[in-house]
Amino acid sequence: MATQSANEIKIRHATLTDIDSFRELRLEALKNNPTAFGQDYDENILQPQTYWETTLTINSEEQALFFAEQNKQLIGMTGIYRRMSKKNLHSAGIWGVYVKHEWRGHHIAESLIQACLNWARQKNIVIVKLGVVANNPSAIRCYKRCGFTTYGKEPKAISFNSEYYDEYLMSIEIKY
Numbered sequence: 001m002a003t004q005s006a007n008e009i010k011i012r013h014a015t016l017t018d019i020d021s022f023r024e025l026r027l028e029a030l031k032n033n034p035t036a037f038g039q040d041y042d043e044n045i046l047q048p049q050t051y052w053e054t055t056l057t058i059n060s061e062e063q064a065l066f067f068a069e070q071n072k073q074l075i076g077m078t079g080i081y082r083r084m085s086k087k088n089l090h091s092a093g094i095w096g097v098y099v100k101h102e103w104r105g106h107h108i109a110e111s112l113i114q115a116c117l118n119w120a121r122q123k124n125i126v127i128v129k130l131g132v133v134a135n136n137p138s139a140i141r142c143y144k145r146c147g148f149t150t151y152g153k154e155p156k157a158i159s160f161n162s163e164y165y166d167e168y169l170m171s172i173e174i175k176y
């Protein structure tokens, strides 16, 4: 799958050849935005190659990873996964939403989220959820624009440098 959008930015599925660029992009995200993600840079930089191969989720029934690419460079990413138990096959979660600093404000994250929602629709998923730290207005604005609404708040969801950060829990129901 590949879609061409304005300014020659392509939104596409991950492939195995993305492994090194993916690792670089993900580590950049974790390093520069430590309170935005549950994963930790210091832990992730020590991970072996096998970890990155596993995390580079190729499109499957269970999960997918999408990249925004410009001029053959990865400039953004977003993943989606679902659990395969028959009681929660209907539900998916979005993780790792990231756009490189110099590319922000062009609704690239929205395109990545829409790719995830299209993937979910193809799998007959009816609800997609995500968590976003409460002091992240850019991300919240993007998710609301995509149709997500807040259904709860997780207190002290993230701990970083002796500070705690609450997370809004957001969801969107997919209409068929």
Ligand SMILES: CC(C)(COP(=O)(O)OP(=O)(O)OC[C@H]1O[C@@H](n2cnc3c(N)ncnc32)[C@H](O)[C@@H]1OP(=O)(O)O)[C@@H](O)C(=O)NCCC(=O)NCCS
Binding pocket: 029, 033, 036, 037, 096, 097, 098, 099, 100, 103, 104, 105, 106, 107, 108, 109, 110, 131, 132, 133, 136, 137, 138, 139, 141, 142, 145
């Ligand atoms: C959150 C993030 C993914 C949004 O990506 P994006 O492609 O810039 O998203 P959008 O273009 O839809 O912008 C969202 C909002 O950010 C604000 N924004 C606009 N330009 C911006 C810029 N240059 N830098 C930061 N925020 C900007 C605007 O309020 C915009 O909404 P609007 O266009 O309706 O006014 C991106 O800022 C990012 O990677 N942040 C760091 C990691 C992170 O917080 N991830 C989310 C984890 S839940």
